[in-house]
Amino acid sequence: xxxxxxQSQNRRPVDRVRAQELTRELLLALGEDPDRDGLxxxxxxxxxxxxxxxxxxxxxxxxxxxxxxxYGDFVLLTGIEAWSVCEHHLLPFRLDVSVAYVPDTAVLGLxxxxxxxxxxxxxxxxxxxxTHDVAHDLAKAAATDDVAVFTTGEHLCMxxxxxxxxxxxxxxxxxxxRTESDPDLAARIExxxxxxxx
Numbered sequence: 001x002x003x004x005x006x007q008s009q010n011r012r013p014v015d016r017v018r019a020q021e022l023t024r025e026l027l028l029a030l031g032e033d034p035d036r037d038g039l040x041x042x043x044x045x046x047x048x049x050x051x052x053x054x055x056x057x058x059x060x061x062x063x064x065x066x067x068x069x070x071y072g073d074f075v076l077l078t079g080i081e082a083w084s085v086c087e088h089h090l091l092p093f094r095l096d097v098s099v100a101y102v103p104d105t106a107v108l109g110l111x112x113x114x115x116x117x118x119x120x121x122x123x124x125x126x127x128x129x130x131t132h133d134v135a136h137d138l139a140k141a142a143a144t145d146d147v148a149v150f151t152t153g154e155h156l157c158m159x160x161x162x163x164x165x166x167x168x169x170x171x172x173x174x175x176x177x178r179t180e181s182d183p184d185l186a187a188r189i190e191x192x193x194x195x196x197x198x
Contacts, residue, residue, distance in 0.1 A: 019047035056122035098193035102146035135174035145177030
């Protein structure tokens with residue numbers, strides 16, 4: 001099995017001035033006139049978008065609450081939509097995400113489940129890496145080994161280029177602890193977490 005390298009989150013901020021200059025150069029290389037109506041502000045807007053996307057602050061990731069007694073079952077969030085950019089083609093991809101964990105000594109604020117996802121998706125990424133990293137991030141934050149993350153992706157690098165397969169969805173999952181080893185728990189989570197396709 002090939003391991004997916006963990007991506008460093010210690011990247012430099014976007015150099016918006018340089019990105020704007022390079023976008024202007026790209027438009028010229030594509031045979032466009034960057035000074036024509038409709039394109040004059042495009043280099044600035046494009047550079048600003050990259051800055052907003054890549055320099056995104058997911059907020060506090062460390063809020064958890066001590067549990068009095070044991071909850072005993074899993075917490076599941078479904079229907080989380082996230083966007084990222086494919087590091088191979090620099091094209092966006094959209095994810096439908098479900099995250100589940102079995103609390104041990106603490107429970108996470110529900111928004112933290114989404115924030116951990118945001119911290120990983122606002123980068124040049126791979127769906128597989130996002131799934132793996134979010135699962136491990138949540139396991140650490142929740143102090144539990146029992147975490148599952150499911151992502152179903154729609155990749156523009158497949159639908160707009162190459163095979164141009166517009167209806168294809170890719171699903172990745174990372175199950176840790178009992179969400180993998182306990183067949184009953186795994187089946188109950190998966191039944192609720194994965195989208196139903198007709």
